[in-house]
Amino acid sequence: MNLADRLRAAAERLGGRTVLTLDREGLSYRALEVMSARVGAMLRRRGIGPGDRVAVMLPNVPEFAVVYYGVLRIGAVVVPLDPLLKRREIAAYLGDCAARLVVAWHACAEAVEAGSAATGTDYLFVVPEEFRRLLRSVAPEHGVVPREGGETAVILYSAGTTARAKGIELTHANLGGNAATVARMHALGVDDVVLGALPLYHAFGQTCALNATVHAGGRLTLMPRFDAARALEVIRRDGVTVFQGVPAMYIALLEQPGVSDLSLLRICASGGSAMPPAVLRAYEERFGCAIVEGYGLSETSPVSASNRGGAGRRPGSIGRPVRDVEMRVVDDAGRPVPCGEIGEIVVRGPNVMKGYWNDPAATAEAVRGGWFHTGDLGRVDEDGFFFLVDRRRDVIIRGGYTVYPREVEEVLYEHPAVRQAAVVGVPHPELGEEVAAVVAVRSEVPPEELRAWVRERVAAYKYPRRVWFVDEIPTSPTGKIIKRALGPPGHGAVSP
Structure with missing residues (x-):
């Protein structure tokens, strides 16, 4: 399986339907498929093939998806990087993964040139009109290189909130399975419009917004940078039905004066960090859309648990494990603790990463007996709902x-x-x-x-x-x- 096959299948089925919008510009499924096939052909001309790493340093613009699927379709590995990284950070990541090429937004040119000089990595800058002209000069190669489910599709560098960032290897099966789970759980369909405000270079935005939307045949309306007032305009203008955000986004929306009608929204999903109950209550009272809180980490592709609608929702909890995923709360020896007691949350399932790039010791420490040790402390109740308590190190x-x-x-x-x-x-x-x-x-x-x-x-x-x-x-x-x-x-x- 190759994750890029999801796009090819959607393009055959949906053709001219819009998949991506950014303000007034739109891109159809067919156009995204063709443009990604041109990117694949262009990369092959540069000698890039299966297993090679290509860094992608783009904001939430349609070109991110074009390059992302173009890299995947030739069997290469996407290394998404934050466009705000500085020279030193760029050099560290490019050197660590031995990237053959970095495809970067034109505004990042100075930092990328300086950072790539230390590693000798080639670079290509994306200026929208010039990039499209470049692609039109390349004949598309519509074939998709077959990949085994366990082969690496993406290397994500963790946020590094407490320590040096590690390269997290996620496979085609990890990402494809998790995207399908999200699409099924949220009942995403061709009439849904998802707000793409989460950064696509991160697992949350990549899986739950981009890949899940493509899997379901919906439309993703992009925001290069989240701004609460602007988000409300986009939600109304584009008829957004699904909003996925982190608690900070919900807090910012609450601070917008005079706004109460978001009736088009049918799902509000929260993840990334724990949602303060006071924020959840205030948002739901004001906007009338229930927040479905979930849980996951980059190492778990990322979704491991989520609340559902109706009786499947328990405010204050992170929900129950998603399909095919197991979760436990264990003590320091790895033994399950009784219901209600606090311990470390561990996860096992098809969403768990392949490992940390070139770091077998860290991988062995994190994944033991098939269980990924999250470092998060939590508890589980008699009904199987999990509650996040805190990070062990905090x-x-x-x-x-x-x-x-x-x-x-x-x-x-x-x-x-x-x-x-x-x-x-x-x-x-x-x-x-x-x-x-x-x-x-x-x-x-x-x-x-x-x-x-x-x-x-x-x-x-x-x-x-x-x-x-x-x-x-x-x-x-x-x-x-x-x-x-x-x-x-x-x-x-x-x-x-």
């Missing part, structure tokens, strides 16, 4: 007491002035760690008020003794707070 030990940051963050989000919140441990000479909160606010509020707000709602050892304010809390493209990027306490810091 847990704070204060004077021997365990504090889960997410619990404290959820309380902070309930305060009307709080827009973003991150709870971290800071060194303490006697207690080992002290609880601290980093907060971005909608309106001015004294740090003492936030401290008291939490103290009234949690055990005495859990509330943050230190609070400091920032304009914006740094997050990854999927909305995960990058805690290692949080600076030392500054404005607004208070002590007990």
